[in-house]
Amino acid sequence: MNAIVHAGDIQDRDGGVLVMATLFGLHPFLLKLYADGGYQGAGFQSALRTVLSRVNVEIVKRSDQARRFVVLPKRWIVERTFAWLGRCRRLAKDWECFNHKALAFLKLASIRLMLRKLCNPT
DSSP: OOOOOOOTTSOHHHHHHHHHHHHHHHOTTOOEEEEOGGGOSHHHHHHHHHHOSSOEEEEOOOOTTOOSOOOOTTHHHHHHHHHHHHTSHHHHSOOOSSHHHHHHHHHHHHHHHHHHHHHOOO
16 A cells, blocks of 8 residues: 655664555545554654554554464464565565665565456455
8 A cells, every 4th residue: 555665774663654654644544553563662652643643553462372373363464465575576685776666666566466366366
């Protein structure tokens, strides 16, 4: 739905506020945000509240009793999408020198993925 490519020295939770501000600005009907434990800090929560007051953030946590790999609800959707995008040769490594080129190839890979899902509904 939306992506921002930034430098590698920016933490995900700091860049996440920028993505959420543009995403929820484009789609104001979205009310729920699922995030992993990396976004649990008070800094992300307060920054998100100033930008988006209506959004309900739910942190998907790993169970303390889990000893092995356990599929977490809602989180597997994001991980699966990253795996699908990782199959694109151009996105497997960071080859691009400019952020706008990396974003363009990410959008092309997403379009390819969506076309494949729409044309082959199996």
